[in-house]
Amino acid sequence: GAVTGLPDATVRVAATDAAGAPVDLRARWVFDSRPPDRLPAARTRLLQHFRGWFVRTERPVFEPDTVDLMDFRTAQPARGLSFGYVLPTGRHTALVEYTEFGPEPLTTEAYDRALADYAGRVLRTGATEVLSAEQGVIPMTDAVFDRRAGSCDRVFRIGVAGGATRASTGYTFAAVQRQSEAVARAVRAGRPPVPPA
Ligand SMILES: Cc1cc2nc3c(=O)[nH]c(=O)nc-3n(C[C@H](O)[C@H](O)[C@H](O)COP(=O)(O)OP(=O)(O)OC[C@H]3O[C@@H](n4cnc5c(N)ncnc54)[C@H](O)[C@@H]3O)c2cc1C
Numbered sequence: 111g112a113v114t115g116l117p118d119a120t121v122r123v124a125a126t127d128a129a130g131a132p133v134d135l136r137a138r139w140v141f142d143s144r145p146p147d148r149l150p151a152a153r154t155r156l157l158q159h160f161r162g163w164f165v166r167t168e169r170p171v172f173e174p175d176t177v178d179l180m181d182f183r184t185a186q187p188a189r190g191l192s193f194g195y196v197l198p199t200g201r202h203t204a205l206v207e208y209t210e211f212g213p214e215p216l217t218t219e220a221y222d223r224a225l226a227d228y229a230g231r232v233l234r235t236g237a238t239e240v241l242s243a244e245q246g247v248i249p250m251t252d253a254v255f256d257r258r259a260g261s262c263d264r265v266f267r268i269g270v271a272g273g274a275t276r277a278s279t280g281y282t283f284a285a286v287q288r289q290s291e292a293v294a295r296a297v298r299a300g301r302p303p304v305p306p307a
Contacts, residue, residue, distance in 0.1 A: 121264045139303055141293065142259055143269035152253030156190070157214065158280040161221035161245040162207035165229065168237035170201035183232045185224060187212060194228045205244075206233065215247055248280040257305045268293070268305050 123135040149155055178196040186192055190212025198204040208224045210216070216224070229235045248270075255273030259265040266272065274285040289305045296303035 140265040141268045143271055146271045149249050150253035152251045154252050156211050156250045158211055158248040158250050159215040160207055160209035162205050163225055163243050164205050164241045166239045167202050167235045171235050172198035172204045174198045184228050250277050266305050272305050
């Protein structure tokens with residue numbers, strides 16, 4: 111007898127395009143960086159959660175060539191800790207951020223109160239206009255993230271979803287770049303591109 115066909119060594123990715131129309135993709139390897147729905151079980155599971163204001167002040171209160179990365183003069187929460195940071199873009203403009211390491215994110219109103227306190231009491235910004243805001247949550251955990259998605263050996267998790275976040279700081283960009291380089295090298299060499307731990 112003669113074998114005339116084998117199943118494709120590909121996986122199907124079901125998606126929708128920007129207009130909502132279904133798109134069917136086939137790929138040899140799939141890398142999934144969608145944020146995880148649930149964090150794996152762990153000994154420590156804190157969140158780095160924050161809200162920042164892009165502000166414009168009446169007086170020239172910022173030093174454009176000085177960033178302040180961890181300013182602990184913020185009011186401290188009952189659990190966890192907080193700090194502010196200031197990234198100036200001019201004498202009158204900056205991103206002013208309030209960050210907590212703790213068990214739960216705050217409400218937007220609570221972040222805004224903390225930001226008003228930090229800007230007014232600590233930074234003494236005076237008359238301040240909030241131009242826009244950003245908000246985020248980064249998991250900080252010693253959990254071990256699965257780099258394979260389910261039982262499929264062609265689907266891998268990368269980025270935050272693949273455990274690339276440094277648990278002590280929340281920084282992720284550098285590890286994502288190392289992960290991506292290792293994956294690209296493996297694909298090029300024809301090896302299964304399992305993302306490195
Ligand atoms: C405000 C903020 C500032 C940060 N600053 C830093 C920093 O300075 N340095 C640093 O190292 N880290 C920083 N981080 C941490 C940051 O989370 C990571 O560095 C980086 O964004 C992680 O990249 P990622 O690709 O893993 O995840 P993300 O950037 O979260 O990318 C996930 C992507 O998946 C998309 N997505 C979700 N669901 C679907 C779906 N069903 N189909 C298709 N796409 C989907 C989302 O739209 C998103 O684009 C910051 C995070 C925040 C929120």
